[in-house]
Amino acid sequence: MFLRLLIMPSANARLLAIVLLFAGLSACSRFQCRTPDNQVYTLYRVGGQDQQLRVHVATFDEPGDEQYNQRTCEEVRDLEQATVERVPGYRYWCEKGYYRE
Numbered sequence: 001m002f003l004r005l006l007i008m009p010s011a012n013a014r015l016l017a018i019v020l021l022f023a024g025l026s027a028c029s030r031f032q033c034r035t036p037d038n039q040v041y042t043l044y045r046v047g048g049q050d051q052q053l054r055v056h057v058a059t060f061d062e063p064g065d066e067q068y069n070q071r072t073c074e075e076v077r078d079l080e081q082a083t084v085e086r087v088p089g090y091r092y093w094c095e096k097g098y099y100r101e
Contacts, residue, residue, distance in 0.1 A: 034061065035061040035062070035063045035064075035069075037097045037098055038066070038096070038097070039061070039063075039064065039065070039066040039069060040059060040060065040061040040066075040069060040096070040097055040098050041059075041060045041066075041069045041070050041072075041073035041094050041095070041096055041097075042056065042058070042059045042060070042073070042094065042095050042096075042097065042098060042099050042100075043056075043057040043058045043059075043060070043073050043076055043077055043080075043092060043093075043094055044056060044057060044092070044093055044094075044095060045057050045080070045090065045091065045092045045093075046089070046090070046091050047084070047087070047089050047090030047091065048089070048090075051089060054101070056099045057076075057080070057092065058073070058076060059098060059099060060072050060073045060076075061098070070094070070096075073094040074094055077092045077093060077094050080092045
C-alpha cells in the first residue's frame with residue numbers, strides 16, 4: 001500500500017505516503033526500536049598506553065539473528081587481531097550485548 005501511494009500521480013497521495021513514512025520512523029525512534037541486548041555482539045579492543053581502557057570498535061545488531069551477529073563480530077575480531085599481531089599489547093574481543101563502559 002505504501003509503495004502504491006508513492007507512485008500515484010496525486011500529490012495528496014504522495015504527501016500521505018511521506019507523512020506515513022516519517023510517522024513510522026518517528027515511532028521507532030521514540031520507542032527505542034532496537035535489537036534485543038541478548039542478540040547483539042560488540043567488538044572491543046585494548047592497546048597502546050592505557051591497558052585498562054576498553055575501546056568500542058563496532059556493534060553487530062542485525063535484528064533476529066544472534067548467530068550472524070556473533071559470527072560477524074568474531075570474523076572482524078580475527079581480522080583486526082591479525083593486523084596488529086606484531087604490535088604488543090593490542091587485543092580485540094567480542095562481548096554479548098550493547099556497548100558498556
